[in-house]
Amino acid sequence: MNEKTRILCSFLCFFYVLLVSPSQSNGQDFSLSCGASQPADDQDKKKWEPDTKFLKTPNTVHAQATYQDPSLLSTVPYMTARIFTAPATYEIPVKGDKRHLLRLHFYPSTYTGLNIADSYFSVVANDVSLLSNFSAAITCQALTQAYLVKEYSLAPSQKDVLSITFTPSDKHPKAFAFINGIEVVQMPELFDSAALVGFSDQTSDTKSANLQTMFRLNVGGQDIPGSQDSGGLTRTWYNDAPYIFSAGLGVTNQASNNFRIDYQKMPVSTAPADVYKTARSQGPNGDINMKSNLTWMFQIDTNFTYIMRLHFCEFQLSKINQKVFNIYINNKTAQADTNAADIIAWSGGKGIPTYKDYAIYVDANNGGGGGEEISLQMTPSTFGKPEYYDSQLNGLEIFKMDTMKNLAGPNPKPSPMQANEDVKKEFQGDKRIKAFVVGSAGGVAAVLLCALCFTMYQRKRKFPGSESHTSSWLPIYGNSHTSGTKSTISGKSNNGSHLSNLAAGLCRRFSLSEIKHGTQNFDESNVIGVGGFGKVYKGVIDGGTKVAIKKSNPNSEQGLNEFETEIELLSRLRHKHLVSLIGYCDDGGEMCLIYDYMSLGTLREHLYNTKRPQLTWKRRLEIAIGAARGLHYLHTGAKYTIIHRDVKTTNILVDENWVAKVSDFGLSKTGPNMNGGHVTTVVKGSFGYLDPEYFRRQQLTEKSDVYSFGVVLFEVLCARPALNPSLPKEQVSLGDWAMNCKRKGTLEDIIDPNLKGKINPECLKKFADTAEKCLSDSGLDRPTMGDVLWNLEFALQLQETADGPRHRTPSHGGGSEDLGRGGGGVAVNIDIEENDVADDLSSEENSGIFSQIVNPKGR
Known part of the structure; x- marks a missing residue:
């Protein structure tokens, strides 16, 4: 080989290395789906790659979760896991002079041959201890979550490799470690110093600190998902309502949609504009405001210093000394009197955001004045006689700061409500981890324990500038990636x-x-x-x-x-x-x-007697799957079984993204102990959907909902009302008529004419078999909603296979399993595509949104 050839080969090799380098476009951001064999996208279209090439330890095990919790909005990265029975290390290339966000995703489900209750382990990133003797199962059970995300902000280390080591605990003989997903995101340096609360003119250096995200809240506004975060940092911002303490909840305010946020010299990545366009204030009545305050309470680990970042932006007032207020953290003064908070004075004008960082040490005894919690209070200041007596907050972040390279805290304790329950029972076999909440991000694991630990627990507390008051901490609903509301708690007392x-x-x-x-x-x-x-x-x-x-x-x-x-x-x-x-x-x-407001109205409005465009079969399947997920969650996801008791197509609503939502719970029944699996109660519901066994015996079970949903499935297929008295007697009841046609093999004769020739035969058979099973005369012969959900998702897979590839995330568990499996089934996540029919429907149309709109005499 001559010299020119060698040079050319060297150049090509170098170019090839650049192409196949594991780093992404900016060389620093990674999303690893641990245990996965192929790249895949999550629900937000974020790409996740397999973790194998970053794992430097041989002989690890990759596993598949045997159950998908209904609260999982995406199978990626949660349905696969990497299991470690000995210390194991990932090495991820980073720029050592940059700060990085590290997110660890955990889904403590059942993995074949392993008892998740045995999983205890530690995690160390470079030389920083992140977790110690950590149990994801205990944490999730205490927080009533199915999965959790731990988020850390790691200071520059001058190392070009981030080493993450998982070590099973030596305190437990069968201990193992696991991880479902790892994210590494390069971020700008957003930290400098924080004022030490209670110490005049003293600050705490945060620029060189390693931090754990404990709370990240969009105060007064709705949840902001990571896909809408600023600076590409994919942080999730949650509504602050669950952390409000006392009855003085204030009011929420929102800037107009076209209001412009002027960041000026502040990095856009500090917080998204939507954070600064919403706020919580005390309200317009200054006399009332002077006798109350805004208060937030948070559960945290003791013996750590915490950084509280308060985000402000004024979008109503424009002058100095119009709104001035005091800030207290754990009953200690952060801003007051001559140094009181004035957003316009700090920011320089209307629409200009700013933030303030405060540091406070929380001692296990009394050092921080807060025990195992941290509080934030705001009250109007009268010192400078401002124009308005009010206070305001737009956003809040709380970070735990490392102590001697340690961020690890203890596993949470169950709430009093859970104290009498057996932890092992919750994580045994294929039973799901009970969950009220959709996934949390960052350090929200510690967040949600706050409310749960104080469920129904009354106590008094006196704050500066306010009178003593009482409050009940109630079970929180989480953040939901699901609510979409601007506000959930009123300022009324x-x-x-x-x-x-x-x-x-x-x-x-x-x-x-x-x-x-x-x-x-x-x-x-x-x-x-x-x-x-x-x-x-x-x-x-x-x-x-x-x-x-x-x-x-x-x-x-x-x-x-x-x-x-x-x-x-x-x-x-x-x-x-x-x-x-x-x-x-x-x-x-x-x-x-x-x-x-559900802009696309009820499911019934899209099936018959409508001027709306006809729904495709695939769209109908997706709506039915969404409704089945909601009912499955009611039956299995809450602390007690909840029976809807009025399932029908007018109680299935559709939002602007074609996401189906179950509505109208006025007739619902719930209870901790249903004698013999049923509730004896007076018969209520809607004719045409009513379970005949419930009608005869007045014994309500979750299988009554399954029967009603079977009628819904035939309504979706045939596009006709559940009851039509104008038809011949044998055809009046859709359920009876469809079952008769199914047995005779003439079902295709009564399906919606718009669907004929467009449904894959195997898909139609699976769908019809599922609906037929739902309408079994005996509740014992009906499938669970978990089984119904599994079969509908399999029917959708059959239809998609017949239609050809649609660039959809691969599903799991595609076997043709029969309905009578007896278990809860494997719920396979199916992302909803939004381009199957023309989305030209006006949200202003008079849509029948809630139950009994079409037939007000139904009950």
Whole structure:
């Protein structure tokens, strides 16, 4: 080989190395799906690559989770795991002079041959201890979560490799470590110094500190997913409502959509603009504000220093000394009197964001004044006689700062509500980890314990600038990647007299004047439906948020019980496929329920007697799958089984993204111990969907919902009402007629003409078999909702296989398993594509949004 050839080969080799380098486009960001064999996308279209080439330890095991929890919105990276029975290390190339975000994803499910309760391990990143004797199973069970994400901000280390070592605990004989996903994201240096609370003119250096994200909140606003974060950092910002302490909850404010945030010299990656466009303040009444405060409480690990970053932006006022307030952290002064907070003075003008960092040490005894919690209080300042007596916060982040290269804290303790439950039972076999919450990000593992540990626990506390007051900590609903509400808790302290104390404290209470203003005094032009509860109005709250408002009819057969049931259930449940309750009104003799506005209305409106475009078969399948997920969560995901009792196509709503959500829980039943697996109760429901066994025996079970859902499935397939008295007698009931045709082999004769020739025969058979099983006369012969969900997802796979590849994330468990498996099934995540039909529907159309809109006599 001559010299020129050698040079050319060397150049080509160098170029090839650049092409196949494991680093991504910027050379520093990685998303590793641990245990995966192929690259895949998650629900946000983020690409995850296999972890194998970064793992420097041989003889590790990759495993597949045997169960997909309904709260998992994506199979990636949670359904695969890397298992370690001995110390193992990942080495990920980074720029040593840059700060990096490190996220560790854990899903403590059942992995073949392993008991997840035996998993105890430590994690060290370079020389920083992140976790010690950590149990993901105990943590998730204590927090009633199915999975969790630990997020760390690692200071520059001058090393070009980030080493992450997992070590099983030597305190447990069968201990093993596991990990489902690892993210490494290069970030700008957003830290410098923080003022030490309680020490005048002293600061704590944060630029060289390693930090753990404990809380990241969009105060007064809705959840912001990582895909909408600024600077490409993919951070998730959660609504602050679950952490509000006391009855003085203030009001939420929102800037107009076209309001411009001017970052000036502040990095855009500090926080997304949406954080600065929403805020929580005390409200317009200065006299009341002077006697109250805004207070947030958080559960944390003791013997650490915490950095509290408070984000501010004024989008209403524009002058100095218009709004000035005091800030206290754990009863210690952070800003007050001559040094009180003035957002305009700090930022320099309207629409210009700013933030302040504070540091406080929380001692296990009394060093921080807070025990195992940290509090933030704000009260109006009178020192400079400002124009308005009010306080305001737009965003909040809390970070734990490392002590001697250590960030590890203890495993959380179960709440009092869980103390009598057997931890091992929760994680045995294929039973799912019970969860109310969709996935949390960052250090939210410690966040949610705060509310759970104080469930129904009353206590008094006195804060600077306020009178002593009492508050109940209630079960929180999590953050949801699912609620989509602008606000969930009201600034009102006078709960309605009609409601129990529990119901009154669970969600936002609106005044009648707010509701009248939002509906133009219940103008008939805003009526979008009539249900068994009363009329449904389209309305607007908080300056622009569209809502649906159900107003009670005094002559309705439904009343206080249904009203209270709906509040108590929906306020404690948050799931992608359950409709979100924003609040209620129990004022001036009126009872109203306020929900998210579902712009595409009910499922029934898209099936028959409509001018809307015909739904494709694939779209119908996806909507049915979404509804099945919501019902499956009700039956298995909450602490107690919840039976909906009124499943029908008018109670399945569709949002602007074609995501199906189950609604109307006024007739729902729940209980810790159903004798013999049922509840004996008076028969209620809607004719055409009513379980005949429940009707005969007055014994309600979750299989009653399964029967009703079977009718829904045939309604989806045949595009005709569940009851049609104008038809011949044998055809009046859709359920009976469809079952008769199925047995005769003539089902294809009664399916929607728009679908004929467009359904794959195998898919149709699987779908029809599933619906037939649901309508079995005996509840024992019906499948569980988990089984129904599995079979519908398999039917969708069959249809997609027949239609050809659609660039969809590969599904798992595609075997043609029969319905009577007896278990909960494997729920395979199917992402919803949004381009199957023309999305030209106007959200302004008068859509029948809630139950009984089409047939108000249904109950």
